[in-house]
Amino acid sequence: MLRKTRLFTPGPTPILPAAQTAMASFGMHHRTAEFRALFSKFLADLKVFVGTKNDVMVLASSGTGAMEAAVSNLTSSGDKVIVVTAGKFGERWTGLAKAYGCSIDVIDAPYGKTVKPEAVSARVKADTRVVYMQATESSTGARHDVQGIAKAVREKSPNTLLVVDAITGLGTTTFDVDGWGIDMLIGGSQKAVMIPPGLAYVSVSERAWQAMESAKSPRYYFDLRKERKSAANGESAFTPATSLIAAFAAALDYIASQAGGNLAAGREALIANAEMAAAMTRAAATALGLELFAAESPASALTAIVAPKEVDSGVLVKALREKFGAIVANGQGEMKGKMIRIAHLGYYDYLDTIAIIGALEQVLAGIAIPKHSEFGVGLKAAQVVYARGRA
Amino acid sequence: MLRKTRLFTPGPTPILPAAQTAMASFGMHHRTAEFRALFSKFLADLKVFVGTKNDVMVLASSGTGAMEAAVSNLTSSGDKVIVVTAGKFGERWTGLAKAYGCSIDVIDAPYGKTVKPEAVSARVKADTRVVYMQATESSTGARHDVQGIAKAVREKSPNTLLVVDAITGLGTTTFDVDGWGIDMLIGGSQKAVMIPPGLAYVSVSERAWQAMESAKSPRYYFDLRKERKSAANGESAFTPATSLIAAFAAALDYIASQAGGNLAAGREALIANAEMAAAMTRAAATALGLELFAAESPASALTAIVAPKEVDSGVLVKALREKFGAIVANGQGEMKGKMIRIAHLGYYDYLDTIAIIGALEQVLAGIAIPKHSEFGVGLKAAQVVYARGRA
Numbered sequence: 048m049l050r051k052t053r054l055f056t057p058g059p060t061p062i063l064p065a066a067q068t069a070m071a072s073f074g075m076h077h078r079t080a081e082f083r084a085l086f087s088k089f090l091a092d093l094k095v096f097v098g099t100k101n102d103v104m105v106l107a108s109s110g111t112g113a114m115e116a117a118v119s120n121l122t123s124s125g126d127k128v129i130v131v132t133a134g135k136f137g138e139r140w141t142g143l144a145k146a147y148g149c150s151i152d153v154i155d156a157p158y159g160k161t162v163k164p165e166a167v168s169a170r171v172k173a174d175t176r177v178v179y180m181q182a183t184e185s186s187t188g189a190r191h192d193v194q195g196i197a198k199a200v201r202e203k204s205p206n207t208l209l210v211v212d213a214i215t216g217l218g219t220t221t222f223d224v225d226g227w228g229i230d231m232l233i234g235g236s237q238k239a240v241m242i243p244p245g246l247a248y249v250s251v252s253e254r255a256w257q258a259m260e261s262a263k264s265p266r267y268y269f270d271l272r273k274e275r276k277s278a279a280n281g282e283s284a285f286t287p288a289t290s291l292i293a294a295f296a297a298a299l300d301y302i303a304s305q306a307g308g309n310l311a312a313g314r315e316a317l318i319a320n321a322e323m324a325a326a327m328t329r330a331a332a333t334a335l336g337l338e339l340f341a342a343e344s345p346a347s348a349l350t351a352i353v354a355p356k357e358v359d360s361g362v363l364v365k366a367l368r369e370k371f372g373a374i375v376a377n378g379q380g381e382m383k384g385k386m387i388r389i390a391h392l393g394y395y396d397y398l399d400t401i402a403i404i405g406a407l408e409q410v411l412a413g414i415a416i417p418k419h420s421e422f423g424v425g426l427k428a429a430q431v432v433y434a435r436g437r438a
Numbered sequence: 439m440l441r442k443t444r445l446f447t448p449g450p451t452p453i454l455p456a457a458q459t460a461m462a463s464f465g466m467h468h469r470t471a472e473f474r475a476l477f478s479k480f481l482a483d484l485k486v487f488v489g490t491k492n493d494v495m496v497l498a499s500s501g502t503g504a505m506e507a508a509v510s511n512l513t514s515s516g517d518k519v520i521v522v523t524a525g526k527f528g529e530r531w532t533g534l535a536k537a538y539g540c541s542i543d544v545i546d547a548p549y550g551k552t553v554k555p556e557a558v559s560a561r562v563k564a565d566t567r568v569v570y571m572q573a574t575e576s577s578t579g580a581r582h583d584v585q586g587i588a589k590a591v592r593e594k595s596p597n598t599l600l601v602v603d604a605i606t607g608l609g610t611t612t613f614d615v616d617g618w619g620i621d622m623l624i625g626g627s628q629k630a631v632m633i634p635p636g637l638a639y640v641s642v643s644e645r646a647w648q649a650m651e652s653a654k655s656p657r658y659y660f661d662l663r664k665e666r667k668s669a670a671n672g673e674s675a676f677t678p679a680t681s682l683i684a685a686f687a688a689a690l691d692y693i694a695s696q697a698g699g700n701l702a703a704g705r706e707a708l709i710a711n712a713e714m715a716a717a718m719t720r721a722a723a724t725a726l727g728l729e730l731f732a733a734e735s736p737a738s739a740l741t742a743i744v745a746p747k748e749v750d751s752g753v754l755v756k757a758l759r760e761k762f763g764a765i766v767a768n769g770q771g772e773m774k775g776k777m778i779r780i781a782h783l784g785y786y787d788y789l790d791t792i793a794i795i796g797a798l799e800q801v802l803a804g805i806a807i808p809k810h811s812e813f814g815v816g817l818k819a820a821q822v823v824y825a826r827g828r829a
Contacts, residue, residue, distance in 0.1 A: 056467050059680065070681065071462035073634070076447050076765050107636050108659060109498050109677040115659045124656075146658040237677060243464070245498050245636045245679030264656060265515075267537040268499060268506045286500040286628060288636030288679070289450065290461065374467050 050372035055403050057185045057215055057349040057376060060393040063241035065301055066294035070242070073293035082289070083281030089296045090278055095310045096240075096299055097217065097232060099224035099250045104274040106247045107288040110214040110235035113247035115143055116269035117179070117210045117231045121255060123263035124148030126176040131155075131162045131196065134184035135379045136212060144179065147264045158382060159187045159340045159351070164195035171203040176258075178209050182216025182232075186379045188351030188388060189341035190220060197227035208255055214238055214247075218302075218314060219321045219348040219392045230255040239317060239348070239392040241301075242294040251275070317393075321347040322438035324391035324400045328352075330432045331404040331425030335411060336418045340386050347438070348392040351378075355416050359384045366410040373406050397433065404429050441763035446794050448576045448606055448740040448767060451784040454632040456692050457685035461633070464684035473680070474672030480687045481669055484639060486701045487631075487690055488608065488623060490615035492641045495665040498679040501605040501626035504638035506534055507660035508570070508601045508622045512646060514654035515539030517567040522546075522553045522587065525575035526770045527603060535570065538655045549773060550578045550731045550742070555586035562594040567649075569600050573607025573623075577770045579742030579779060580732035581611060588618035599649055605629055605638075609693075609705060610712040610739040610783045621646040630708060630739070630783040632692075633685040642666070708784075712738040713829035715782035715791045719743075721823045722795040722816030726802060727809045731777050738829070739783040742769075746807050750775045757801040764797050788824065795820050 218239025306312035354360035609630025697703035745751035
């Protein structure tokens with residue numbers, strides 16, 4: 048049969064057609080009244096999408112650029128910070144904090160697990176400058192307890208800043224940014240918002256803006272104070288990635304259109320969509336006798352499925368790609384060969400979800416391990432979840 | 439008449455149609471064999487375009503990100519650096535070097551002029567860590583003497599690093615990167631390479647790679663050593679802006695196609711194209727009794743034309759936009775109101791050049807200052823330059 052290439056990777060994700068069109072046809076100069084109007088509306092919409100009254104800044108960089116901004120803008124060399132980590136992206140916080148000379152207290156959990164709020168509560172001190180964490184750890188498929196950890200931080204030390212990498216979290220799980228007291232929440236363009244990589248965005252609380260005044264780490268391109276000043280005039284401090292901003296604006300319009308033009312409701316519908324796709328996929332994997340890597344607290348952004356012990360997961364990844372054009376992710380680092388990761392964040396519908404489960408059944412049958420090889424078992428389990436009407 | 443919106447700004451510049459198509463249809467994951475093959479070929483092509491045997495690294499950021507990389511990767515706090523400046527972008531080097539705590543010796547010239555190599559020669563010392571400069575200063579339209587300054591630096595201090603912001607220089611003027619000893623040469627995507635903003639690129643000499651080992655300024659996202667390591671495997675250290683890379687690759691193919699598939703020759707043809715458009719524009723402006731802002735050493739990237747003293751240049755910018763859809767740049771900062779800037783870098787042809795000169799004649803006639811208002815005078819001068827066949 049024909050093989051259409053389809054991304055089922057937790058970033059980049061499939062591009063929204065309306066965003067492709069917007070991107071290709073956009074040729075506006077960024078220092079014009081037209082662009083200022085577009086950019087101001089986009090920033091206002093983005094606050095609604097993020098779900099905050101705080102400022103949201105946009106950077107021309109991948110998500111790591113915004114993570115760096117959350118270190119360089121908030122810390123000085125020697126500052127005490129806590130990194131909450133249970134995967135490869137948690138480890139990126141450690142690398143960043145180390146690059147800026149912070150004194151780091153790492154609170155970790157094994158890959159696939161999550162750090163409990165009590166563990167954070169026990170370690171946060173009044174002089175902890177920042178706590179860095181992930182909302183969802185896309186290397187393991189786990190969802191962290193942002194609300195619980197935020198509560199622990201707030202109770203123990205009102206002035207400690209909480210920074211959450213929600214690059215795969217935004218649009219897949221609900222945050223009460225202002226209510227929970229998240230000082231920075233970071234997103235990326237190639238995730239639930241259905242556009243190509245190249246933009247990062249970050250919400251910034253008033254407490255974080257104040258902290259920047261005393262933070263001495265060097266920064267220039269990622270200096271968020273510069274961005275805030277420019278954003279007040281509908282501009283960005285440096286040349287913005289205009290084609291991607293046009294695509295992002297089109298994507299937010301699409302998300303709103305899914306709930307009668309209400310962007311906040313559209314975001315919740317997008318989250319519910321990912322939750323349903325994730326629940327269908329988890330049910331299918333379990334029915335096929337496969338183990339979920341992050342079973343205790345699975346994210347809806349993606350599902351990490353442990354490969355049968357008889358087979359390297361690379362064999363499954365390759366077969367899905369070569370037979371069906373379906374691109375799924377392998378494990379990262381030491382998890383390579385042990386799992387496949389299937390994305391649900393962004394532009395996936397019921398047909399996509401059923402289709403990838405069907406492809407997985409075919410590939411498993413090809414490997415011929417009897418207990419994982421019965422056609423229809425995974426698909427049936429997914430159908431039951433869908434018909435039940437809630438994730 | 440109809441008004442088609444056309445950019446005549448020195449970045450962003452008009453987008454190549456083949457790049458638009460490539461950008462819109464690209465949906466490849468960046469950790470796949472297909473992307474590694476594309477990215478490796480692209481990086482090899484980019485070396486040819488830049489004209490160097492040195493590595494060329496690509497960053498998902500605007501050009502300022504690569505400028506920051508040239509400071510954070512090469513310096514430690516307290517290092518002595520020289521900034522050669524004669525415009526707004528020269529001043530950006532000062533801002534960056536200050537952010538990283540460098541001890542800065544500024545060698546400046548008035549806006550519109552250039553710094554002479556002798557001035558640099560007199561100030562470079564054996565302990566000067568880096569000299570920062572622009573190839574062309576897009577705020578004034580001046581072309582700096584990169585060759586002369588490179589020679590001055592090399593003669594006075596063999597180990598001093600020379601970093602050239604060629605964001606508007608690349609594809610508009612020829613550099614012998616290796617022969618002159620340029621340690622970093624920086625480019626941006628929204629300039630002569632005819633694609634949207636969002637990518638920066640930078641060539642890195644062996645001397646610069648060595649200097650990074652002793653440079654202590656913090657860096658992570660812009661750590662070029664990480665990029666070099668990843669590039670050896672056909673990858674980028676962080677998620678690349680894939681749609682823009684696809685567009686860039688298409689643009690390099692187009693540039694090569696203009697010289698029978700020879701990219702180096704295509705680059706020279708692109709430079710000659712900008713030089714011809716610039717020469718036509720300068721001749722037209724002069725014939726219309728207008729003064730060139732950087733008359734002593736005009737860049738071919740753009741032409742800065744001083745507005746008649748009777749009129750604020752914003753009136754010309756507005757009339758060109760409102761009557762004809764032609765977007766030209768005003769002066770920046772304290773030069774606002776004093777000049778218009780017309781771009782020649784990238785995707786402009788003979789018809790575009792004649793057309794903008796015609797529009798300028800109409801707008802000047804509308805202002806009715808007799809000595810600048812004779813129809814055909816500017817166009818005729820441009821025609822003569824074109825017919826002569828050399829800029």
